[in-house]
Structures are given as structure tokens and as C-alpha cells.
Amino acid sequence: MGRTALLRRIIAAPALPVAAFGGMAAGAALVPGAAPYASAAIAFAAVAWIGSLQRVMRDVTRRVIDLTEISDADFAPDLETGVAGLESRLRSLSHRIAEIHPVSGLPVREQLVERIADAPEGWLGLIAFSDFDRLSAFDPALADRVFAACAARLRAMVPPDRFLAQVDRGLIGLWFGAGVAQDQAASQLQAIGYALGEQVSDGDTHIIPQVAHRLARYDPAVGILPDAFVARAIAAFGTGGDGPAIVVDPAVDPGEIARDRYALEQDLRRAIDRRELRLAYQPLVDGVAGQLIGAEALIRWDHPTRGPISPVQFIPVIEAMGLSAEIGTWALNTAVREAQRWAAAGLGQLRVAVNVSSSQLEGAGFVDLVQRTLRSHGVAASQLEIELTESVATSDAAHCRTIFEALRTFGVRLAVDDFGTGYSGFSSLRALAFDKIKIDREFVTNVDTRRDSQAICQSIIALGRGLGIRVLAEGVERHAEYHWLRTHGCSLFQGYLFGRPMEPAAFLALAQDRAWLDALVAPPVLPPISMERLAV
Ligand code: C2E
Ligand code: CA
Numbered sequence: 001m002g003r004t005a006l007l008r009r010i011i012a013a014p015a016l017p018v019a020a021f022g023g024m025a026a027g028a029a030l031v032p033g034a035a036p037y038a039s040a041a042i043a044f045a046a047v048a049w050i051g052s053l054q055r056v057m058r059d060v061t062r063r064v065i066d067l068t069e070i071s072d073a074d075f076a077p078d079l080e081t082g083v084a085g086l087e088s089r090l091r092s093l094s095h096r097i098a099e100i101h102p103v104s105g106l107p108v109r110e111q112l113v114e115r116i117a118d119a120p121e122g123w124l125g126l127i128a129f130s131d132f133d134r135l136s137a138f139d140p141a142l143a144d145r146v147f148a149a150c151a152a153r154l155r156a157m158v159p160p161d162r163f164l165a166q167v168d169r170g171l172i173g174l175w176f177g178a179g180v181a182q183d184q185a186a187s188q189l190q191a192i193g194y195a196l197g198e199q200v201s202d203g204d205t206h207i208i209p210q211v212a213h214r215l216a217r218y219d220p221a222v223g224i225l226p227d228a229f230v231a232r233a234i235a236a237f238g239t240g241g242d243g244p245a246i247v248v249d250p251a252v253d254p255g256e257i258a259r260d261r262y263a264l265e266q267d268l269r270r271a272i273d274r275r276e277l278r279l280a281y282q283p284l285v286d287g288v289a290g291q292l293i294g295a296e297a298l299i300r301w302d303h304p305t306r307g308p309i310s311p312v313q314f315i316p317v318i319e320a321m322g323l324s325a326e327i328g329t330w331a332l333n334t335a336v337r338e339a340q341r342w343a344a345a346g347l348g349q350l351r352v353a354v355n356v357s358s359s360q361l362e363g364a365g366f367v368d369l370v371q372r373t374l375r376s377h378g379v380a381a382s383q384l385e386i387e388l389t390e391s392v393a394t395s396d397a398a399h400c401r402t403i404f405e406a407l408r409t410f411g412v413r414l415a416v417d418d419f420g421t422g423y424s425g426f427s428s429l430r431a432l433a434f435d436k437i438k439i440d441r442e443f444v445t446n447v448d449t450r451r452d453s454q455a456i457c458q459s460i461i462a463l464g465r466g467l468g469i470r471v472l473a474e475g476v477e478r479h480a481e482y483h484w485l486r487t488h489g490c491s492l493f494q495g496y497l498f499g500r501p502m503e504p505a506a507f508l509a510l511a512q513d514r515a516w517l518d519a520l521v522a523p524p525v526l527p528p529i530s531m532e533r534l535a536v
């Protein structure tokens with residue numbers, strides 16, 4: 001059979017488009033784990049593609065039928081032209097289908113990858129419509145329309161030398177191209193984020209889109225291919241939390257991070273039952289009176305396989321998992337029980353300081369919890385101090401004030417932690433009436449030699465004095481730091497110089513030994529090596 005005859009037979013076969021359509025639609029619906037939306041999108045693309053294919057086929061078939069009376073030799077050039085036309089139309093059609101996303105009308109991820117591959121380096125912005133999934137859960141068509149409206153708005157806003165593509169559900173990539181500085185890309189992305197947050201109206205429905213954005217740096221020198229870069233940037237987007245534009249490091253495999261984080265979460269859920277969490281106690285010292293005044297309770301997690309994990313790593317995970325109330329309750333209970341042991345050992349004047357996170361203060365139950373815990377262990381409220389960071393204390397000042405007033409009424413003290421690292425400034429201190437300010441370690445380290453730290457510490461000490469609030473310096477490691485702070489009016493101290501966070505039994509033994517502190521607070525200075533016995 002000649003080539004033309006074969007083509008004629010193929011073109012005349014009416015079942016082909018139907019079979020192809022049925023096959024693709026069924027294939028789309030059967031993709032394992034595919035969201036219904038993805039199936040619908042594939043089915044939609046298939047319908048569009050097959051619809052066009054059928055039109056092309058009809059054109060060509062008509063011509064073939066018209067030409068059946070003519071010999072191969074006679075119609076060959078026409079058929080050839082027809083087939084060539086068919087091929088080229090199919091090519092352009094498939095190209096178009098691959099390029100344009102049916103929801104947003106924007107180019108798809110592959111096109112973006114091609115753009116990135118052509119560039120020597122550059123920044124990729126990712127813009128997510130965070131509520132897209134929630135909206136599509138109850139009205140997928142509305143979600144698509146809102147997303148399409150936002151995409152259209154974005155297209156009108158972005159200069160032509162930038163490249164936009166829909167890279168995932170509710171997620172658009174903005175390629176800034178080579179030679180654009182990070183600052184410039186970040187500020188443009190920020191501006192876009194604001195503009196996209198404007199209300200979208202769809203008939204009587206008015207929606208304010210929730211927009212989040214991130215920046216990712218593409219640099220082939222780190223040895224990552226453009227498609228892997230885009231995939232990693234998208235994956236990292238989901239693990240990065242909210243906030244202003246941040247830099248995604250595509251060299252770090254977000255799949256690995258996500259797996260690790262998942263495992264950590266699973267383990268954390270079991271950590272309390274398995275008794276893997278414990279509290280360590282770090283001495284708090286009054287340098288003027290030369291006395292131990294209590295301890296800060298610091299959480300520790302001894303992971304069965306990973307070993308000790310820092311609270312800096314797992315406290316944010318606890319927060320994100322919504323477990324802070326549960327773990328916070330455990331920490332408060334454990335610390336207050338320890339304070340009861342101190343009282344039983346005749347050390348009732350020692351106070352335990354407990355760290356409290358913002359989510360623990362939400363709702364109305366915190367004051368009740370504190371009261372119940374103190375009562376159940378028979379511990380005086382004056383033995384408990386609550387530590388809150390500056391930002392927690394000022395995020396919802398009115399709510400905090402109500403809680404603080406209630407706590408203070410029955411005798412619990414309040415300390416503002418990490419003071420100097422937030423932006424709330426001094427007015428909140430007075431409004432919230434804290435009992436203690438803890439100067440962050442950042443300003444304490446090398447305060448004896450650093451002029452900028454000296455200026456900060458001096459003003460915090462002066463502020464405390466002005467407001468009648470005692471000031472504690474955290475992270476004092478060297479005697480020279482202690483000496484400088486002490487001679488500049490700071491009276492309370494915490495840090496490795498006085499003792500590392502230690503086991504409850506070690507702290508109890510330390511509290512009962514009066515001599516150790518005298519040597520530290522009064523000159524001559526003990527060499528740091530003599531502190532080794534205090535470390536855990
Ligand atoms: P933080 O409240 O500022 O605690 C002080 C941190 O500084 C502790 O780190 C402590 O071990 C460390 N530190 C104390 N003295 C020195 C020193 O002289 N030099 C140095 N280099 N470090 C010193 P840690 O125990 O790793 O705790 C880190 C943070 O985790 C705490 O910072 C606190 O924000 C949080 N955290 C710890 N326990 C709890 C808890 O029970 N609940 C909550 N919500 N957060 C907690
Ligand atoms: Ca603290």
C-alpha cells in the first residue's frame with residue numbers, strides 16, 4: 001500500500017477520535033491519587049484537543065472523499081498538502097495546549113522551565129492564592145474564576161519582559177529573568193502581593209484573595225537543573241510558612257525537609273507519653289544580694305534515635321502542630337511540681353520561671369490553668385514566674401493585659417524575655433506592667449568590650465530603673481561581662497558563668513550549697529573551669 005493510500009485509510013476511520021477521547025478521559029480519571037480537579041483539567045484539555053482534532057479530520061476527510069474518484073497520481077499533491085496542513089495544525093495545536101493553562105490562561109510550568117533554562121541565573125517569584133483550595137472545596141468553579149481574575153490582574157501588572165506561568169494549583173511563577181537584583185525582585189513581588197489582595201467580585205460574591213509569595217534563586221552553579229529547581233522551589237513554598245518574600249534555597253531538598261519534619265511531628269506526638277521530654281533548670285542569680293533566686297525551666301527532648309534535640313528546633317514545630325497548649329500544660333505542671341520539691345526541701349523562696357508561648361495565651365483558659373496547677377501542687381503563686389517574649393506580649397496587648405492583671409492579682413510574676421530583639425519598644429513595658437526585663441544574650445555577649453552592646457544594655461537598665469522593673473542579663477558566660485553589667489546597675493543574672501541548665505537533682509544540690517555563689521559574685525574571680533561540675 002502506498003503512503004497516500006495508508007493515509008487515506010487512516011483519515012477515513014471515523015472511530016479514531018472517539019476512541020482517543022474515550023481513552024484519554026478514562027486515563028485522566030484513573031490517574032492514581034490525582035485530585036478531581038487535575039482529572040477535570042486533563043479531561044478538559046483532552047476535549048479541547050480532540051475537538052480541534054475532529055475539526056481538522058473532518059476537513060481533510062471531506063477532501064479525501066471528494067477526491068476518491070481521482071487517481072493517486074492526480075490527487076497526490078492535494079492530499080500531500082492536506083496532510084502536511086493537518087500535521088502542522090496538529091503540531092501547533094498540541095503546542096498551544098501544552099503551553100496554556102485552561103484555568104488561568106497563563107503558560108504552564110514547562111514553558112517556565114524552558115525560560116529558566118535559557119538564562120544564566122535569576123530570581124523566580126512564586127505567588128500563591130492561599131485560599132484557593134478552601135474555596136474550591138465548596139465551589140470549584142468560583143475558585144477557578146477568582147484565580148483567573150487574579151491571573152488576569154497579574155498579567156496586566158507585570159512588565160512584558162517578565163514571564164508568568166501557572167505552575168501548580170493556585171500557584172503562579174514569575175520569572176524575573178537574568179540581571180535583576182534580589183532587592184528589586186523582592187520589592188516588585190511585594191507590590192504585586194499587595195495589589196492582588198484587592199477584592200475580586202464575582203456576581204454578588206466578593207472575595208479578598210489571600211496572597212502569599214516567595215523568592216527563589218536559580219543558579220546553575222549549585223548543580224541543579226531548571227525543572228528540579230522549579231519543583232523544589234514549589235515544594236519549599238509549602239514548608240516555609242507565611243510572611244514577606246523569603247529566599248528558598250533550592251539546593252536543599254524540600255522533599256527531604258518535609259519527610260524529616262513529618263517524622264519529627266510523629267515523634268513529638270508520642271514524646272510526652274514516652275517520657276522523652278524533660279525540663280532542665282538554669283540558675284537565676286541576684287548579684288547584689290549574692291543569692292540564688294530560682295531557676296528557669298527549659299524544655300529538653302531526648303529523642304530515642306536522634307539524641308538531644310534543641311528546643312529552638314522543635315518549639316516551632318510544636319507551635320505549627322497546635323500542640324503548644326498540651327506541651328505547655330505539661331511544662332507548667334512539671335515546673336510547678338519541681339517548685340513544690342524545693343519548698344519541701346526548705347527552699348520555698350526559690351522561684352521557677354516558665355516559658356509561655358503566644359498560643360498558650362489564646363482563649364480564656366490560661367489563668368485558670370495556672371491557678372489549678374498551683375493549687376494542685378500546693379505551691380504559692382509567688383514561687384512562679386511566667387516568661388513571655390516581647391513580641392508575644394505585644395501582639396495582642398489588650399488580651400495580654402487582662403491575663404496579666406488576673407495573674408498578678410493572685411501573685412504570679414511576669415517577665416519579658418529576649419528584651420531588645422523585638423520592635424515593641426518601651427511603651428508596652430509600662431502598659432503591660434512586667435515585673436522583670438530579661439536582656440537578650442545578643443547584647444550581653446562581650447558587653448565588656450562592645451560599645452554598641454554597652455549602649456543598649458545601659459538604656460535597658462536605665463529604663464528598668466525608671467519604671468521600677470528589675471533587669472536580668474541572660475547568657476552571661478564570662479566574669480568580665482558580669483562585672484561590667486553589675487557595675488552598670490544590673491542586678492540579676494543568668495548564664496553559663498553561674499550554671500548551665502541542669503537536671504532537677506543537680507539544681508537542688510546546688511541550691512542547698514550556699515558557698516558556690518559567694519565565690520562567683522565576689523572578687524576574686526573563679527576561673528571558668530571550676531564551673532564544669534555544674535554542667536549537664
Ligand atoms: P530562652 O527562654 O531565651 O532561654 C535561654 C536560652 O539560652 C536557653 O537555650 C539556655 O540554655 C541558653 N543559655 C543560657 N545561658 C547561656 C549562656 O551563658 N550561653 C549560651 N550560649 N546560652 C545560654 P535553650 O534551652 O536551648 O532554649 C532555647 C529557647 O527555647 C528558649 O530561649 C525558649 O525560647 C525556648 N524554650 C525552652 N523551653 C521552653 C518551654 O518550656 N516552653 C516554651 N514555649 N519555650 C521554651
Ligand atoms: Ca526564657
Ligand code: CA
Nearest residue numbers: 417418438474
Ligand atoms: Ca531569653
